[in-house]
Amino acid sequence: MQLPTRPDPQSYADWTWVACPIALPPTIPANAVLHLPTLRIRQGEVRADLAYTHPVPKTQRTGHTVALGVDWGLNTLLSAGATRLHDDGRITTLGSGGMFRACGVLARQHRLRRQGESLHTKADQYDRLISGAERHALTDKCQVLIDEIRRVSTRRSNLNDALSWSAARWAVDQAIAAGATVIYVEDLRSMEARGMGQGHNTRMSQAVRGQIVDRMRHLSAEAGIAVVTVPARNTSKHCPQCLVPLRHRKAPDRPTVPGWKWALCRSCGWQGDRDQGAWRRIAARGLTHQAKTVMDRTSGAMVIRNVVDKLEAQAVITPKTSRDRSRTGPTKAACPTPRRRRTPSPAQAGQRPEGHAHTDRTRLPRAALRNQGVTTISSHRPRGAVLGAGFHLHAHASPPRWEHVPDTRPDYVSPS
Structure with missing residues (x-):
């Protein structure tokens, strides 16, 4: 140069x-x-x-057999999984999918948003007090607030940019690992739902979904993977296997926390996380409607605008059949008897025969808690002294006294 x-x-x-x-x-x-x-x-x-x-493969609108479905969430930012379209029209899943959790980043983003709103409120109050005066005691303080607002906005912008690149990179890596040629994403415009409240729309707007989709298109173009948006109607409401409306209830791993994350189908018996069922519906809808994919003239992106009822009836996930465990065919050789159930060794002179109980135990294990009962939830089955201090391995508690109390009341005699 x-x-x-x-x-x-x-x-x-x-x-x-x-x-x-x-x-x-x-x-x-x-x-x-x-x-x-x-x-x-x-x-x-x-x-x-x-x-x-550098040259990249050209993306195709149709002819896809393996697709990645991506669903949006609030706390779980992305939920994605791959599906396969077979020659006979069946659609099956490839694995159980995954989730991109960004709770910590979203919490920090929420704190920055509240901090920015508070600074804007103070700055507006100072502007009203100054009311156009050239020399005022609050002019310098107002300028300090304006500079702080600019710094907070820069931090939020950098955080959103890093989050969008990370989420897009994760989704594209999932598609590459599954061998997918297309990524189906929910239509962002339909997610700005009417009637769901200002809080819902505010939280969804903070998820920088538009930036994530743009970054996703940029990264997937290098691998020749198409990104298509599909309508989001009833993706979380209907069952992915039979299209029957789901019943939402508490999650089994959080029985004390109220919520709607766990979905249950009363028709086919499918149950799982709400977002896990949503990406199945999105991927199946995209594969069955891929002939309806068009190019948006404004943005140049691939979209599926409408849902056809005839094609929607075919957008079901076929459950995988379990392995045949019947005894009709040849089976494996019998496993050896466990050590604790083998034949006891013969008794020797001056010794008693070996039984099922361990004879080399020096002392009984001490109970974990004195008040531990038989209803205690544990990862292993309690045995022996673990049920309570002082109990022998083969001892059983006698029944309570009140279970066999004789009835000493006199027979009832009718007055007549």
């Missing part, structure tokens, strides 16, 4: 050619076409922004 030799170059003689070797990172493909770099100075160092172009 040609750089000046003096601070105020006047002619061509004041410029000279300088060679700056640049080591290309391994992320740049070998067949990439490099473009003219841009130099910038940052923290006393000269850095080069090098743009490059």
Whole structure:
């Protein structure tokens, strides 16, 4: 490159050619076409922004057999899983799917939003008190608040950018690992639901969903994977296997927390997380409606605008059949008897025969809690002294006294 030799170059003689070797990172493909770099100075160092172009596979609108369905959530930002379309029209899942949780980032984002709202409120109050005065005691304080608002906005922007890139990279990696050629995502415009309250729409708007989809299209284009948006109607409401409305209840792992995350189908018996059923519905709807995929003239993205009832009836997930465990065929050889049930060794002189109880036990295990009862929930089956201090391995408690109390009341005699 040609750089000046003096601070105020006047002619061509004041410029000279300088060679700056640049080591290309391994992320740049070998067949990439490099473009003219841009130099910038940052923290006393000269850095080069090098743009490059390389060919990528062309994405297709139809002909997909393996697809990745992506569902949006509130606390669980993304839920995704892969499905396969067979030649006979059946749709099956490839694995149980995964979730992209960003609770910590979303909580920090929510705190920054509340901090920004508080600063805006104070700044507006100072503006009303100043009311256009040239010299006021609150002018400097108001300027401090404006600078702080700018810093908070920058932090929120950087956080949203990092979150969108991370979520998009995760979704594209899931599609590449499953061998999918298309990613079906819920239509973002239909998620701005009417009638769900201001709080719901505010939380959903903070999820930077638009940025995630844009980054997802950018990253998936390099691998030749198409990104198509599908309508989000009834994706979480209907069963993915029989399209019957689901019943939502408390999750089995959180019986004391009220909620609607767990879904249960009374018709086919399917049950699972609400978001896990939603990505199945999204992927199945996209595979059956892929002939309806069109290009949006405004954004140039692939979309499926409408849902056809005839095709929607075919968008069901076929459950995988379990392995045949019948005894009709050949079975494995019988397993050896466990050590505790083998035949006792014969008795020797001066010793008693070996039984099922351990004879090498020096002392009984001490109970964990003195008040521990038989209803105690544990990861193992309690035995022996674990049920209570002082009990022998083979001892049983006698029945309570009140269970066999004789009836000493006299027979009832009718007065007649």
